[in-house]
Amino acid sequence: MGNQVKFSGISDELQNLLDADMDNVEARRCTREAFKHIQLSIDHILFKIDGTKLFLKENPVPSIGVETWYAYFTFAVYCNGGLSVFKWVPDAGLKMEESYEVNSRGLEIFSKSWLPETRPKAIVYFCHGYGDTCTFYGEGIARKLASFGYGVVAMDYPGFGLSEGLHGYIPSFDQLVDDVVEHYSKAKEKPEFRNLPSFLFGESMGGAIALKVHQKQPNSWNGAVLVAPMCKIADNMVPSWFVTQILIGVAKFLPTQKLVPTQDVRELAVRDAKKKEHTAYNVISYKHKPRLRTALELMNVTKEIEGLLEKVSLPLLILHGKSDLVTDPSVSKALYERSSSSDKKLFLYEDACHALLEDAIFAIILIVVARNSHTHQPWPYLLLAFLTLNSHSRRKQPPSSTLKTINSNLLSQQVHKRRTKHGNGWSFLGGSRVKWLPSSQVASSVFTLGTAGVLPFYTVMIAAPKAELTRKLMDSAIPYIVLGLLYAYLLYLSWTPDTIRLMFASKYWLPELSGIAKMFSSEMTLASAWIHLLAVDLFAARQVYHDGLQNGIETRHSVSLCLLFCPIGIVIHLLTKAVLLSSAEKTVFRTN
Template structure:
């Protein structure tokens, strides 16, 4: 089939699937199954990483709260993993699109990579984009990754958190609850504070907090175009609609309030961060505040901490930048992990 014809058919299928109501998990799973081959064949550098030499596994398991959680793993085929990398995805996102390419890179470097979709996101059960409690979400993630780390196959390995955007907030909350459980954390554009221009004025904020108690699932919070704010590379920005199970509607009221409270809580506890951390942030990020990443670096009591700020880069450092920048960020992450594996071995 000619590339132009294939693109037209892909666009038509995308338009058709965009009209499907994916508020609940069964519809999201059906949409993803019918579109995943198209997604993973997009002309994006992340999807050009070969799958050869990697064992992947997808699972659905009901957790202790009775919520069915989707998870995926990528393991080196020929050897035991050198360490575990446990991924915490960003707001609205899933571990089944762009992260596939990131996970492959890590697995080919010898790491066992584990990821899950939070309740209400991606392929996990729950109302799409709805976070009734940030703390419960964090507990769900702790439970899932604790089960993996307790597996005799992996229990002796170093383990790292890898948090992107809101996943950075999840990772830090996990660390506060488990201060000695992790070898280190990689935080990419961490949501330690929501950028000021994304937060409504104080009067509006108080009204929204009140409304969230009455209409928690309603979508009343205004929001600017996230793809435009997150993706600097225009060609890659055009690929964002292909992330069809990403939550792209206006934030639900309770979700917005929970994220705001979580970031305010984290901002007050930056000095409690004690594990080895690598913080990566684009200097032109308008979604999560790079100045708070600087503050995190400065206040964290970790003896082993590093921050890398990328000039002119936007929020989506690993998905929405030039190929050269994406390769650079991935290399920085893998080098840092390699160094910390070596430290563990000494």
């Protein structure tokens, strides 16, 4: 089930845009157009151009040591003083351009550039993550870099953001990388960019893309900045081996289906509740379960990258949180240790999650880009800044500010912060419930296992109805025991006093349609209903199959319809039986 964005106090027209099917690129473009000014009003560190002043404001002298304060002060002078490397320019002075271009595969690709008024010191080519686009967090990253004199070029991959393609679908990761290489190679040939130092900037999945681009163009880049790179997906994000094998088989027939049981990346990427509120404003990012082919491509490319670490030769800056539950920081460390680059830096941040670019860590990126863009390097200042920011990262970060009040004629009134209800677990057995996995992951896993489990029985009934193996399988009670246990488990997890109240909300203590609809808004309840449906359908299909054997009636078509269309399958079987028996009786009558 998709994760729809809900805001209080917006017009029905805007809410309809949010609820639209984002598989269609036109829907994504309309929604982004309506919300783009709202996004830039978010009170987020990436949208505060003068980040150094904010950083100093949030870290007063009494809370830190004298030596650290001196380093902060030196860094502030270095960034905002007379040194041209970090001469800050206002946001109003930036030149921004959006464009669409049809690539060699016939897909319309969206791209955007952010340039300072003067000639850029270097060009940074941005590769966004799986759950992002180049016009949300990428917008903040680009504005911040451009405000310090660096040009930024970014694109949305096919199927992501404002580019054409099925939303969140990656049929081939290598093909996606080829699209990035093609687009950025053309950009580098523009007269205003030619002969300028060029850097790759990859965040999360974009880190894997940046490494693959480097693999295809080993001598074309001055360096790469990798933020929580997807060199390996964290183990808790990957389904079990057994489930993966099932998904591989199903993906051959249903590659675009959103069936992969995994945790919500947005929930794991950021721990702070206030920061999580920002992600809701990324209104055209992909928020559903991964599509089958996409998930397999991501898993395959990380295995490939793990085997290519020694071949990475360009200057590297790697930033990763030690508490990242989305991508594996240990492989970032392995990349640093095993890469053949002679110029590389690794920063592993204590207690930091997947989303790193939320404080003065960002300044390290400016420093490394500056190092590789200039022959004269002010090393004392660089060293102080590195030590300062590395020291700062180990301290507990202050909570981010709350969202600003957004004034926009697109909103009928202020967009209020969403509220999340927290309730204690409850079960029929009493006491609080302990769940080792998030509800959505449990529901998705059971949904996938249940669906995959019944398919072999339908397959043998249709492909080989008279085989001895089929007869034995259809006489077995094992599938019903398994489905019954799954159903009982989901029922135990999903049925609460609230569920019962929804079921029997009318004054006659009878179920009402509105109550049932609310009850099935939960993934857990929906999964239990799905398992119930599978069990009933399989039972009906088995009865049809046995009746066909006893009466010598063809049942393939009826059995096929029993999967998901059980009543129709039963009716078709009864009609088939009636027609054949009537025909047989007429034949006997004529013979006599």
